[in-house]
Each structure stands twice: as C-alpha cells, then as structure tokens.
Amino acid sequence: MRQSKYFFRTQKEFPKDESSVNARLLIRANFVDKLMAGVYTFLPLGWKVMKKIENIIREEINAIGGQELFMPSLQPKENWTTTGRWDSMDDLYKVQDKSDREFALGPTHEEIISPLVKKFINSYKDLPVYLYQFQNKFRMELRAKSGLIRGREFIMKDLYSFHVSQEDLDDYYQKATQAYKNIFQRAGIGEKTFVTVASGGSFSKYSHEFQTISPAGEDEIYICNKCSLAVNKEIKAENEKCQGCGADDFRQEKAIEVGNIFKLGTKYSAPFNLAVKDDKGENQTVIMGCYGIGLSRLMGTIAEVHNDERGLIWPAAVAPFDAHLLLIGEAKSDLKVFGEKIYQSLAKNSVDVLYDDREGISAGEKFADADLIGIPWRLVVSEKTLAAGKVEIKKRGEKESELLTLEQISKKIK
C-alpha cells in the first residue's frame, strides 16, 4: 500500500480529550478515530489489526470445535424478561419501534442463543455444541474513559458451549482455557497475561479471567509466585492460599481483563427450558459455558503493553503491515525506480508493505511517523543504500540497523 494514497494523516499532537495511553497512541497514529466517548471508528490501519486479531481467535476457536454464526443486535424484550435481565441489567440499551414494541441492543447473547439451540437439540446425542460469533456489542457504560479498554460499542468474540454433564463442561472449559492462552500468546501479550480466579457472579462460585499486567489496568490481581495462577483482588480475602498449588506467596499487580470464561451452569438454559433427553430418557437441563474476548479491548491492551516514547511497537502477528518501507531523500528518478523495485519485489514475496512514497515530507517526519505507527520492520531506501544496491533494515524498538540485499531482507522478515 502506497502511503501517499492511504487514508492516513500525521497528527503532530496527542488528542486533548483522551487520557488513556491506548487511545492517545491509537488516535494519533491513525488506527482509530473517536466518534464519542467509548465509541470509535476503526480506520484502515486499525481495521487491519482487528482482522488479524479476529483470524487468530477464529483459528484457535475452530481448533476446539467452535462453529461460527452471527446473531442479531436487535433482540426482543421477551427474551430478556425471561431471564430477568431486562430489569436487572443496568447497562442495557433499549430501543422502541413505532408500535412501541421494545428491544434490547445486545450486550451479550445468552438470551438469543439459548432458545436458538433449543430448536436444534433433543437428545444428549446432539451435545456437546460449541457456537461463537464476532459481533458488535452495546453497553451503556457510565465511565468510558479508558479508550478501547471500555467501550459503549465494542467488538467481541463470544463463544457458548452446551453440555449434558458438568464433567463435559469442565473438560471443555480446560480446552477453552488453553485456546485462550494460545490466543494471547500469538497476539504478543502471553508473557504478561495470567489466568486469574475471579468471582463467578450469580452463575457459580468462581469464573476465570485472563488478566494482562499493565498500569492502565482497572483490576488488581495477586499472582502466585510459585505456579503463576492469579486471583482477583475482589476474592483475595477468601483465597489466602493459591487455588493452583496451595502456596501463599503472591505479588500484586494492576491488570487489564482481556478475556473472561464462565461456567454458566443452568442459569440461562433453565428459564428457556433448554433440555435434552439423557441416556435414560429423562429430561436433563443443558449445562452451559460462555467465553468472551473483547477484540477492541485486546487491541487497546496490546497498545498499552507494546509502546515506547516514540509510539507503538506491534507484535508481528497483529501488526497492520509486515514492513514499512521509507523512501528518504529527494525522489529523483534513480532512487524512485529503486524504491519501486524494492516495493514490488517484497509484495511478490508476500511481504505486506506500507510504502512511504510521500513527496515533500522530510526524513525526520517519515522516521517519526514510522516509529509512531510501529510496524515491526522499518526499511529505508536512500541515495546511500542505492549506491550499495541494498536496503537498510531496522526492527522497531531496536537501535541497530543493517544494510542488506533484497533477498536477505525477504528472508529476515518472513
């Protein structure tokens, strides 16, 4: 992609109305635009990151048997009164049509998927079933001051599992836990992300969160120094010893919740009479689990974790491009031809390149923009590198650069 044609505009200043690191960086670097508090447009750069995150999640959820579908945002009031959440859920957006019929704007989809699955299963032989979607969710957040970490409208992956027995749910819950670890590892925050025992709300005693250490975190967690299982501060008092290994040596950290998995039990299946005949021919209420990851929140968290004073530093697997090629110096004919050749050759080798071919922009500005955007590899073509028939390559976040041939560069990046 040629930067001269890209929907991109250098912003010299950080936005004044944002206090969070992620929103300040992501707005200034053109990944998102703020429409209002907690509501963002994903610009082309940011949308590429979201699509990479989405694909990582899709691969890992498909690998544990997930089947992708897509449920509506407009949801009948009756479904929400059935579970009692029409009244109890504070942050539910409600909509009316002309006939005064009321709808919820989906903040989550238990109220839709439970009656849906009911239409499809009769027998214990029809279970287990794992269904998920990527979808825009709506929550009437009072405080939406954390950039992409807490949105009024946000993109979420929600997976729901349906089982005939608690054992089967427990088994799948373990698989989902591992899939989540894989996802956060691949997204570049694995080292900083800890499985955290948290309150189970009204469903069960405990749930599990995936908490990423960051000063921007709204949660506090206690990480076991022996086995790394963490516990959320909200239930630390009742967990003096680690649930994983029994040790009582913890360190305290601020953290961002990037994922949450719940054993719902029959909380949502019971009100909808979602049941199957078991192997004795008796009715058995279906046991459910749910597993969420906020994609926009994950993107915000990656931005919080991977940055320096110059800007963002994207992990390769979620970077908007593989490499950022900068044409430095006056774009005379020779140099232009050379830059073009490098750009085309990399594209042929399936390296996804953002090519800063802008004219009338100083070298300093181009370098500053490249650091701000934070694409993993910075490539420079200039009179100097042209003379050597090579390209300068530098990794974002490192200081040393090298002069390499095109072939060497393709190998290094792949």
Add this chain to the structure above:
Amino acid sequence: MRQSKYFFRTQKEFPKDESSVNARLLIRANFVDKLMAGVYTFLPLGWKVMKKIENIIREEINAIGGQELFMPSLQPKENWTTTGRWDSMDDLYKVQDKSDREFALGPTHEEIISPLVKKFINSYKDLPVYLYQFQNKFRMELRAKSGLIRGREFIMKDLYSFHVSQEDLDDYYQKATQAYKNIFQRAGIGEKTFVTVASGGSFSKYSHEFQTISPAGEDEIYICNKCSLAVNKEIKAENEKCQGCGADDFRQEKAIEVGNIFKLGTKYSAPFNLAVKDDKGENQTVIMGCYGIGLSRLMGTIAEVHNDERGLIWPAAVAPFDAHLLLIGEAKSDLKVFGEKIYQSLAKNSVDVLYDDREGISAGEKFADADLIGIPWRLVVSEKTLAAGKVEIKKRGEKESELLTLEQISKKIK
C-alpha cells in the same frame, strides 16, 4: 465438516410464519433462523455463504481502490440534525442513554464518514478517497415480510467516494458500476441482473440500481431489448426512450434491487463543511458518491433465483461447501473406512466438504437433505461404489450421475 457434529437439524416442514421463498428455503435448510420479523440469525451454513459473498465484494472493491474501515452503529444525534435526517428519516431507530442523550442506530453512514473525512483532507491533492465497510445496519421497516430481502437489521457493504470534481466522480462511478457487475456475475446472478436507471432522490436527477429479475421482486423495471439498460417503473413515464441507446422497445419484469449507487454531490459534504483547497487555493466543497450492497439481501436474492422444488441450488462461488459427501447404506467397517478416506483425501486437495456421516438416517432422507441444502456437487459412497473403488458424483440441479475415481472427482470439482 462432519454433519453428525454440525449445528444442523433437518426440518421436514417449511416455517409457517414466512411467505417469502427465500426465508422459507433458508430457514428450512438451516441457513438462517428467524428471531423476529426482519431479524435473522445466520447459522453456520448461512454464515459461510455470507463470508463468501463478503470476500467477493471485498476483492472487487479493493480492486477499485477501496480502503476498508469500520464505523460505529451508535451515532450522535447532532450528526443527524446537521443533515436534517434526524427528523426526516422515518425508519431511523433512536436510542437514549441514562443522561437522556440521544443516538441514532446507523441505517447508513454519510453522517459519520463526512465529518471523519474532513479531519483527514485539506487539499485537492488528498483526493480522491474511497472508503468502505461491511456492517450491520438498522432500519425500522414497517413491512418486513420478504425474508432476507427487507430486514430491520441487515448486513451491508457501503462504499463512499470523495472527489474534487464532478468529472472525477463520474469516472469513479463508471468503475464502481463495473465492479458491481463483476460482483453479481461472480455471485451467480449476473445473467438476471440489470443496471437500472432510477430516481436520484434528493441528491441528483438519477441514480442507478442493480435489479435482479425475480417474481419476488418489489420493484418493476423496463429492460431495453436493444442494449439491456433498464429503467425503474417509478421514472418510466419521463423516459420513453432508453437512456442508453435511444430505443423504445422494453420488456417489463419484476425485480429485486440488489445494489444501488448514487451521485450524492454535495448533499452531505456541504452541511459538514467538507471542503478542500483546489489548485487555485480556493475552497471547493467535496463531491461524494455512495455505493451500497445489502449482503443479506443478496443472499436472499440468490436463494430466490437458484432453487427448484427440492431446495436450493447454490452457485459454486457462494456455496457453503464445495461438495456434499453422503455415506449411504449401513455404515459397516469397510464402507466407513472408504468414506473416511474419500473425506480426508478431498480435504487434503482443498475441497471443502460437508460429510453426511450421520447414522440411523435413511438414504432417502440424506438425499432429500442434500437437495434441500443445495451444495453444488453431491458425492455418494455406498456398497456399490465401494465395490468399484469409485465415488458417485452428481451436480445439484442435474439428473445424470457418474462413477469416478477420487482423482477424477478432485479435478472435476476444482
């Protein structure tokens, strides 16, 4: 994908509360589930079709320079009062938060993209720009009786173009027209889809629709028998002669509008003061175009066009799977091994197969389900084909079947 594990359940009857062919077929065949009038869940089978449609559109829109982004559904009231559509747009869903601030649920995004682009452009050199998204839209439809053809919530591709001159818009409008033709051709409705001159609404004298001939159509069009340009009945009176070739020989057809492109002019740029400096340094209000395709409507239209008394007949490019492999007869060890081998081998050859490995289902039911779902190629393994070491292959919608080797089948399908 093994059908025994797939989220799928044969429905013997058509749904009673749907009158449209597309919804009756798509619900019974497990592509969609109806949540309420005009609001559908896309089940795994249907979501695969949607993703294929999305990819075709993405490729064609990227090819004409489109850059993909993603804008919010929750939109500030102020943006809509600026254009006057807060009051004038009848089918706008409105939402309030706790502080009584009001929002629109986006039925379209001119009110968001115009002020967004304003932040990114200054000079005529920054134009043209082409931005698009795939997104859930909301419209308070009074009559939502046409299945996926007219939804209250529906998935749409909306592309917006920004130009410094009318000539530049005209030029891009032609390119978009060709891209749309490519899309409908690839989606399998090219032969039945006609560029149709229609009213330009409040923006310009004319717009262009893409109308697909179908008895389910809510529009009536007059197709020129000489050059195939059509004209919508609503403006036929003022178009006695064909705008394309001047002939006056038309045939009348019912048709479904699957796409619509508009020259917006300055209708939405002017209220937001979206302007650039032209090459003389003078302010020039930006000229816009917009280009929509409803993906769910397109899926519904394909279903209306491609079906017979047995069920759906998907064009290959948008089919949920490439082939439907049926294990027929008692699944004894030999036959099971053979079926498994065929299934695995096809997968290795990148043929996406739905494998009907269900036990205790009669041959008649499996054949009926296969016809109902409408995957392009039906493959059968049975005692008879096993004895020959071959697989029976039949194209959906055709009568003749053949016994072929695995190798021949892979070639035929690809």
